[in-house]
Structure formats: C-alpha cells, structure tokens
Amino acid sequence: MFAQTQLRKRCTNWLLATGLLLMLTSCAEPPSAVERIKEEGVLRVITRNSPSTYFQDRNGEAGFEYELVKRFASHLGVELQIETAENIEEIFTRINRPGGPALAAAGLVASEGRQDLA
Structure with a gap:
C-alpha cells in the first residue's frame, strides 16, 4: 500500500512538472x-x-x-x-x-x- 501511494505521488509530480514545462515553453513570444x-x-x-x-x-x-x-x-x-x-x-x-x-x-x-x- 505504501509503495502504491509513493508511485501515485511520483506520477502526479511528474505530470505536474511536465504540464508546467509545457506551459512555460508555449508562452514564449515569437521573435520580432x-x-x-x-x-x-x-x-x-x-x-x-x-x-x-x-x-x-x-x-x-x-x-x-x-x-x-x-x-x-x-x-x-x-x-x-x-x-x-x-x-x-x-x-x-x-x-x-x-x-x-x-x-x-x-x-x-x-x-x-x-x-x-x-
């Protein structure tokens, strides 16, 4: 049960980090x-x-x-x-x-x- 909770936390953290990274890279302005x-x-x-x-x-x-x-x-x-x-x-x-x-x-x-x- 403890291992399953740890795995869930890691997956959640990984998904949040990936989502944040995607948001930050898509916010870059195109060159003038x-x-x-x-x-x-x-x-x-x-x-x-x-x-x-x-x-x-x-x-x-x-x-x-x-x-x-x-x-x-x-x-x-x-x-x-x-x-x-x-x-x-x-x-x-x-x-x-x-x-x-x-x-x-x-x-x-x-x-x-x-x-x-x-």
Whole structure:
C-alpha cells in the first residue's frame, strides 16, 4: 500500500512538472521582425523604380527611400537586398507572401483601401 501511494505521488509530480514545462515553453513570444532580420542577416526591401524612391544612375543605387533603408540595414548590421516591383499591387502581393520582403519602401501613404492589404 505504501509503495502504491509513493508511485501515485511520483506520477502526479511528474505530470505536474511536465504540464508546467509545457506551459512555460508555449508562452514564449515569437521573435520580432527586427530579430528575424538580424538572424537572417539580410534586410529584404521591396520598392518601385522612381526618382523619389529608388533608381540606379552612373554612381549606383540612389533615391531617398533607398538611402533610408540602406542606413537602417547598416544600423542593424545586416546586408540590404533590394527588390523592385512594377506597381503598388505587386508590392502588397509580394510583401504579404510567406518569406516575402520584410519592408516596403515605395512612397506609400496610408489609406483606407490599403489598410486591409498591409
């Protein structure tokens, strides 16, 4: 009888410890977007080819938004990878794909119609 009680206590303690461990591990927050970028070592940005966002001239890549994301990538200590899209719809399609670019830098402004896409 004593052995049976001891066995029951051990089983109960083991189940409680296992349950607690499962609860603690499931409470971990997923990594933030910045943490994922740092882990990958690459900031993938999608933009449009235009004078105010991104373009290439005889000196290489340029544009106001290009300079912003270039400095952001440098601040994070990661490589910058630029992708271009033909239009805004393509930008939203590609950025919402799993594994798509982390950031869109294309002269975008917030609007009611775009809130659902972002």
